[in-house]
Ligand SMILES: Nc1ncnc2c1ncn2[C@@H]1O[C@H](COP(=O)(O)OP(=O)(O)OP(=O)(O)O)[C@@H](O)[C@H]1O
């Protein structure tokens with residue numbers, strides 16, 4: 549699909565990067581880097597929060613490389629445990645293990661002359677990190693149960709939403725592998741830190757859905773746009789894109805206003821749990837109604853305080869079971885983990901109380 553509407557893509561030639569909205573200075577510098585390095589075979593490590601566009605960027609790098617006519621092979625390192633990962637990545641010979649009834653090429657071999665995209669690379673087990681490093685160093689691999697070394701020529705683009713340098717410091721990720729992977733480090737900023745791009749993204753997605761669904765175009769009122777710009781987008785561009793799809797499909801008229809936002813997106817003040825003036829039961833989370841009457845604060849701050857309060861409440865209700873708490877909050881466990889770290893929430897599973905370290909209530 550190609551969208552070349554003037555203005556949507558900033559100053560980068562739109563043909564070069566269809567589907568990739570480039571408007572913020574940050575994205576322009578990312579694209580400049582791509583143009584500079586894509587054709588070289590150096591390995592690239594892309595870091596960034598969930599939904600910031602890491603996989604899309606990896607695909608663009610592949611398309612801009614001399615390997616574009618060869619396969620782009622994605623592997624999610626987070627979903628496969630040790631041995632399964634090994635056989636998925638390196639392949640196996642007949643009889644290598646019970647159930648190995650066919651000779652199978654691994655992802656590595658499938659990516660020969662192309663690009664191997666290692667998603668969630670921080671999740672590779674220590675043993676597989678060693679196996680992996682060996683292939684990178686030797687330029688050849690052995691299938692499981694195989695004797696013959698097989699030459700592979702693969703460019704690696706890895707992605708992580710963890711701070712891989714920190715994983716190295718913590719001893720969970722091999723330093724030598726880290727340096728091999730991040731010859732060129734690239735970082736994608738969270739959407740809240742490039743929020744000048746939000747109006748463009750909103751219009752881009754709305755237009756795109758109008759084409760896909762062959763339904764009347766809609767726009768967003770300026771008031772609603774203000775809200776979208778000030779929102780902190782924990783799920784980043786994916787989050788925005790999904791919301792726009794939903795808003796587009798649910799739209800009653802040509803303009804989406806604040807009132808049209810789904811309730812679970814608009815964070816309204818909940819029923820007060822304590823009477824004003826009463827002490828909050830959460831030491832680190834001031835009650836939502838603690839603002840003096842008539843006072844106003846930035847929406848983002850208010851939302852963060854509410855988020856924190858609700859997370860603490862959910863953890864308390866579930867006795868600290870994160871998976872259950874995430875379910876109650878209707879967010880992914882990974883998102884909950886991220887938010888708990890943003891808000892410095894520590895919750896011991898056995899304990900009844902949440903220990904919120906920071907008194908600030910907001911991340912960073
Ligand atoms: N600059 C952009 N312009 C247009 N669409 C984008 C842009 N960046 C990301 N997207 C869209 O946002 C969604 C999420 O992107 P992507 O899957 O690449 O994120 P990710 O960083 O890999 O997320 P995760 O860490 O959760 O896997 C995709 O649908 C992608 O097409």
Ligand SMILES: [Mg+2]
Nearest residue numbers: 599602603667
């Ligand atoms: Mg991804």
